[in-house]
Amino acid sequence: QITLKESGPTLVKPTQTLTLTCTFSGFSVTTGVGVGWIRQPPGKALEWLALIYWNDDKRYSPSLRSRLIITKDTYKNQVVLTMTNMDPVDTATYYCAHRLQPLEYPAFDYWGQGTLVTVSS
């Protein structure tokens, strides 16, 4: 059974750096696996942020690339997303999700419950 859970601060100040951790079970970051981050501002649509593959290949949203870093810790079964220079417009629920296999289908089949991050001074 695959599960994912996001953790991190619920409140950050403008200009600070946000670090979110996705802890998962039911799979390991082995061949053919990908884990991504998606966010959703309150009342708005989903926004794809970043994705990391088992081989450490990474993809980022073009509009946020300069602010994002995604890493993985295979032994801890965790994926970490760092976002710099946070702004109130970054207030959103942040989800991590498991990429559907095989990877030729870029969809997410398992999602965490999400964590709401508020950016405010």
Added chain:
Amino acid sequence: EIVLTQSPGTLSLSPGERATLSCRASQSVNSNYLAWYQQKPGQAPRLLIYAASSRATGIPDRFSGSGSGTDFTLTISRLEPEDFAVYYCQQDSTFGPGTKVDIK
């Protein structure tokens, strides 16, 4: 970068009716890359369809996807009470703005 447009923005229907949701891409896309999700308030999205027409595990057969090129459709053949939600299409690293299906 591909832009996805979903229509209508809101679809008001009654249980038992057929729902037809549209997702249009700004340029032709690989059908393998088109997915549909359902999201209910306070919940994470749920994968319904991937590769434009393949149902995800456990998804009822009243949900179907079709289309190619730039035009894709999600059809719910007969709306059940639990189907009233927001639906998003996704093409690789882009999500559409969503269609809300609410009760008429």
